[in-house]
Amino acid sequence: MGMEIPDPISIESVGTWSDEVDVVVIGAGMAGVSAALEARASGASVLVLDSGGRLTCTSAMAGGHFYLGGGTEVQQATGWDDSPEAMADYLGLMSPECDPAKISAYAEDGVEHFRWLESLGFEFNRSFYPEKAVVQPGVEGLSFTGNEKCLDVAEVVKPTPRGHKVPVPGDTGGAGLVVGLALDKLDALGVEVRWETGATAMVVDGDQVVGVTWKNYDHTGAIRARSVIVAAGGFVLNRAMLEEHAPDLLAVESNGMALGNTHDDGLGIRMGQSVGGVADYLDKVFVTGPFYPPGEALRGIVVNKLGKRFVNEDSYHSRTSAFVFEQPDREGYLILDSATMVQPSYRFQPLVDGWDTIEEMEQGLGIPAGALAETMAAYDEAAARGEDPEFHKAPEYLVPLDQGPWGAYDLTPGKCFYAGFSCGGLRVTVDGQLLRADGSVVRGVYAAGACASNIAVDGKGYASGIQLGEASYFGRRAGRRATAEVAQR
Structure with missing residues (x-):
């Protein structure tokens, strides 16, 4: 692993295609499975590639908080009033660098996204955990998971809990349940997830992305796709990228751990850069002890x-x-x-x-x-x-x-002891379209999750559940937009 940006492959140099689909998704974590489900629901043929195995994604290691609001059924059942405007005000206060359009969309669609998550086959417990905790020890469905109750914040925005926890006890495993249910649904819809198969480079036709190359052990090939969605994780396991961009994460090496899996090597970010995309906030990190x-x-x-x-x-x-x-x-x-x-x-x-x-x-x-x-x-x-x-x-x-x-x-x-992960990623629109430095869109490619920059800009403004929440929400938006682009061609 290093800083190398893989050269894109010209379509003229591809002799044969191993597959041809409408949408190829790189990564089967929370963002990738959400994008794939939405693309398939929108009528696209979809193929998912993942460098690891089933549930080896970083998402599956998380405790299972989703930061949701605007008046979800759990908030209502436990007596907490919330609105999209109040949620947007809080997120804007905590992440002033974030695009207000992304915060507004995330807050406005909070209740709908909550219901979509439950439609995967589980229910958030309609109960509230009042204590100060990193992860509530039981299956209580709602708690404060950010800085909402801090007086300097509460003077501006009314404190409201938005940390919705998947009903799995303990510190880990909740998100794995959700990703697993999403994978089951993809299987039921006939969407193939090709495990231990990593994307290696973008295939381009002029200035448009038209597919990806891949490698599985000793086998290689190229997939032609009308849209490519990159959901390949962050770069917390890439030492060269950490030295260049986020040295704070190296400070935890002697007594700490990276919150990631071995495939969080920044390749998705570098593939986006290879076709003209730019990355934001690579110096921003989440660290905690x-x-x-x-x-x-x-x-x-x-x-x-x-x-x-x-x-x-x-x-x-x-x-x-x-x-x-x-x-x-x-x-x-x-x-x-x-x-x-x-x-x-x-x-x-x-x-x-x-x-x-x-x-x-x-x-x-x-x-x-x-x-x-x-x-x-x-x-x-x-x-x-x-x-x-x-x-x-x-x-x-x-x-x-x-x-x-x-x-x-x-x-x-x-x-x-400290643990941490990278926060920066590819610059994208609210619908996940990859952006160049001049603000123009790179046609045919999208990004979501930890390899994209959306709401989780750094640890100071973070709240437990934002990363899973934004990965699933903006993954869905990327899946819909990618499919709409297919239909327009």
């Missing part, structure tokens, strides 16, 4: 090596982590006193030590003398009033940290 649950851990404060706070501690875990990565030497510590001391449930953060005095804690952490004491004195004074004027942490987590002894958990990458 959550210190909650339990939610009680949020009663502590997070400081850097200078003893200064830099984030409201009740932020979504990837937002807090993103700010840690921006601190001097990427050092961060969660400080708790004897009254608030708890152990993070995932045990990603090592306990540095305990100290009888704040002065001893400053020495133990290498913080300048008096700096942490000043930070804690100001915090404690405001917390006693139920206020946090500096970072606006919610009152439910505000208590003075004045009951010694004190302890600190290390949030520093390399010492704390």
Whole structure:
């Protein structure tokens, strides 16, 4: 794996075609299966290629949150009012770099997309999980999975939960259920998914994409297609691309993991670039080392090596982590006193030590003398009033940290366990059409999922469920548009 962009193949150099279809989809993850289902439902003949095996996609590793809103049946059943406008306002606040048209479409179609997901053969549980969690431990269907309740956000947009979890207990497996149901439906519709078969290059006729070449072990060939949909994942497993674009993800190597599969090598992005497409936000990443649950851990404060706070501690875990990565030497510590001391449930953060005095804690952490004491004195004074004027942490987590002894958990990458994935991808329209730098459309090719840039721009604005939600939603839009283009020819 490297930075090489595969040269497109001229149609004149293709001697024979192994297959001829209306739409070929590259990748059988959440975006790919959604695109294939929609294309087939729109009347197209469809073939799906996947470099791995069934359910080896990154989607299948996820916990199964879909970020959905606008008044879904789960929101209604659990007493939460929502509207497309409110959902769009929140997403726009969290991802100001995102195309407003994409946010608007995603929010407007939230209820319809919720129903489409359930039509695959499962139901979200009509129940609400109120606690602060990375993934609710049971099968509760709805929870807060972003920064909705943070006061600096809640002052602008009314807090509303939109994290819809597939009814599979635990941290993983929910999305695998959905992808599996989609694959079953493709099979029932007569759509072939060709496993362990990777696309290798685009086939072009002038400035138009008309197919792809492929490889399966020692076999190679070319598929002629009226439309190609690239849904081949991100680049978190491509070291050369990480070194060039997203070095923050290399910082988790010594104590962490890439959230991806071996085929998240950026080839889909590079294939899009080979025919004139451009990629956005390749430097943006999602990194996380959550210190909650339990939610009680949020009663502590997070400081850097200078003893200064830099984030409201009740932020979504990837937002807090993103700010840690921006601190001097990427050092961060969660400080708790004897009254608030708890152990993070995932045990990603090592306990540095305990100290009888704040002065001893400053020495133990290498913080300048008096700096942490000043930070804690100001915090404690405001917390006693139920206020946090500096970072606006919610009152439910505000208590003075004045009951010694004190302890600190290390949030520093390399010492704390972090996981992460790439966020950037190919520039596309709201319907997945690949765009050149001048804004023109590359005919015959689309992109969706982790190899496209839609809503999940970076970890600061992320909420659990956005990636699966946008992959399935924009995958469907790409499938419909690709089929419509076929019909126009």
